[in-house]
Amino acid sequence: MTAEREKTLLESVPAALYIGGEWVAAEGGRTLTVSDPSTGAVIRTIADASPADGMRALDAAAEAQAGWAATPPRVRSDILRRAFDLLQERKEDAALLMTLEMGKPIAESRGEVGYGGEFLRWFSEEAVRISGRYGLNPEGTGRMVVTQRPVGPSFFITPWNFPLAMATRKIAPALAAGCTVVIKPAELTPLTTLFFVKILEEAGLPAGVVNVITTSTSGAVSAPIIADPRLRKLSFTGSTPVGRKLIAQAAEGVLRVSMELGGNAPFVVFDDADLDKAVEGAIQAKFRNIGQACTAANRFIVHESVADEFGRRVTERVTAMHVGRGTEDSVQIGPLIDEKAVAKAAELVQDAVERGATLRTGGSAIDGDGTFFAPTVISDVQAGSDILREEIFGPVLAIATFADEDEAVRLANDTEYGLVSYVFTQDLARGHRMIDRLDTGMMGLNVGVVSNAAAPFGGVKQSGIGREGGLEGIHEYLSTKYTLIPVD
Numbered sequence: 001m002t003a004e005r006e007k008t009l010l011e012s013v014p015a016a017l018y019i020g021g022e023w024v025a026a027e028g029g030r031t032l033t034v035s036d037p038s039t040g041a042v043i044r045t046i047a048d049a050s051p052a053d054g055m056r057a058l059d060a061a062a063e064a065q066a067g068w069a070a071t072p073p074r075v076r077s078d079i080l081r082r083a084f085d086l087l088q089e090r091k092e093d094a095a096l097l098m099t100l101e102m103g104k105p106i107a108e109s110r111g112e113v114g115y116g117g118e119f120l121r122w123f124s125e126e127a128v129r130i131s132g133r134y135g136l137n138p139e140g141t142g143r144m145v146v147t148q149r150p151v152g153p154s155f156f157i158t159p160w161n162f163p164l165a166m167a168t169r170k171i172a173p174a175l176a177a178g179c180t181v182v183i184k185p186a187e188l189t190p191l192t193t194l195f196f197v198k199i200l201e202e203a204g205l206p207a208g209v210v211n212v213i214t215t216s217t218s219g220a221v222s223a224p225i226i227a228d229p230r231l232r233k234l235s236f237t238g239s240t241p242v243g244r245k246l247i248a249q250a251a252e253g254v255l256r257v258s259m260e261l262g263g264n265a266p267f268v269v270f271d272d273a274d275l276d277k278a279v280e281g282a283i284q285a286k287f288r289n290i291g292q293a294c295t296a297a298n299r300f301i302v303h304e305s306v307a308d309e310f311g312r313r314v315t316e317r318v319t320a321m322h323v324g325r326g327t328e329d330s331v332q333i334g335p336l337i338d339e340k341a342v343a344k345a346a347e348l349v350q351d352a353v354e355r356g357a358t359l360r361t362g363g364s365a366i367d368g369d370g371t372f373f374a375p376t377v378i379s380d381v382q383a384g385s386d387i388l389r390e391e392i393f394g395p396v397l398a399i400a401t402f403a404d405e406d407e408a409v410r411l412a413n414d415t416e417y418g419l420v421s422y423v424f425t426q427d428l429a430r431g432h433r434m435i436d437r438l439d440t441g442m443m444g445l446n447v448g449v450v451s452n453a454a455a456p457f458g459g460v461k462q463s464g465i466g467r468e469g470g471l472e473g474i475h476e477y478l479s480t481k482y483t484l485i486p487v488d
Helices: 003-012 051-069 073-089 091-102 105-128 165-176 191-202 216-227 240-251 276-289 307-319 339-354 405-413 428-435 469-476
Strands: 017-019 022-024 031-035 043-046 133-136 140-151 153-157 183-186 209-211 231-235 254-259 264-269 297-303 357-359 376-379 396-402 419-425 442-445 478-486
Touching: 003 043, 003 091, 017 051, 017 191, 043 091, 043 191, 051 140, 051 183, 051 209, 051 216, 073 091, 073 165, 073 191, 091 105, 091 191, 105 165, 105 469, 153 165, 153 216, 165 183, 165 191, 165 231, 165 469, 183 216, 191 209, 216 240, 231 240, 231 469, 240 254, 254 442, 264 276, 264 405, 276 297, 276 307, 276 357, 276 396, 276 419, 297 307, 297 405, 307 357, 307 376, 307 396, 339 357, 339 376, 339 396, 405 428, 419 428, 428 442, 469 478
Parallel strands: 153 183, 153 231, 183 209, 231 254, 264 297, 264 419, 297 396, 376 396, 419 442
Antiparallel strands: 017 022, 017 209, 031 043, 133 140, 140 478, 357 376
């Protein structure tokens, strides 16, 4: 990766807001800077939206809503499919851009382009399959017509950790359903969304259907949008505390909400597990995206009879990981997003060790440029340790033990979160029991990655409301209307 190529790519990304089909400056010419977490260097200066800019974006979405809802499903489908094709043509640029602004290894960025693109392809196919029903009522007095209508203008707040996939996972079903959009990407990683919206524009998306506001004052910009009666849908991916606040704001207008919030995923390894598969699954579930994923395995709950061997094998793999700037093909672990993330990882490890855990490898920040934290394994984690309660969001694999299945279930469910769980066992009956007993919205049985555009993504308890992806995803953007026609 040459510096010249990076410079050219970054300069190609619009530095403006996208409102009503036009690239425009923020009110008063306000700007914010985007930095490369692997070096700390500023890589782009872009528009910093004000609350007034946010309302201009909502104005555009509201104005475009009727026309977009009336657009034939096949036309909406074709636009999404063209966007998918264009993204594949530019996958190397999209991947490099994500690595530059977020820090993830380039191989993982390429994987995200593939995953994120699939939402465009999937929902291009779902756009033409929105259906209703028709039939005689039980009394025989009337015919029932049930139809699906777009919810209306939608506001999306996306996180920094998967800047492409989080945009496509929300935008694609909304467009397929006939909803217009205002999207506010994370301040730390806004460039990928701007890049993607250029693709939508080129694919033929009409003006005002998608609007992008980048800002350093998320709360101030979001509040008036959420409070406006023209808005009908709010979708957020991020922390549970912020999600609670947004749900409270959305309650005033009785908005439809989708919330993909925090996680504390258990990774359960039984004594009969294939340890080769369990170790491979652990590496995928923990260190994907440098551990900065809501689906990342947070608590490794391993049967006491295999805990030492499992710990030895994962430590061997983790110790050999190559840490560095993600633009290098050989890098497996890039930087954390910022200094706060580094400090949090260090505090959680320190607390666990002080309570009796064994540090097997890593455990501290890496000196030098950027926000790097050494990939870490700790074992013998004791009950009450903060690392068992809080989402780590870093490359730290923490192992605790259990004695029997009931204890494994109790430990796995001992959290207010319920996004995803992972279970490794060769006992099919036990696997089915775990499907029934674990309180999570998703589960991987003998696999370490579960996300797929064709599957419903979402959690239970304080991990969120609603589903993204799959057959279920488009229904988050549709409302059901029933009409009765009397029988003559």
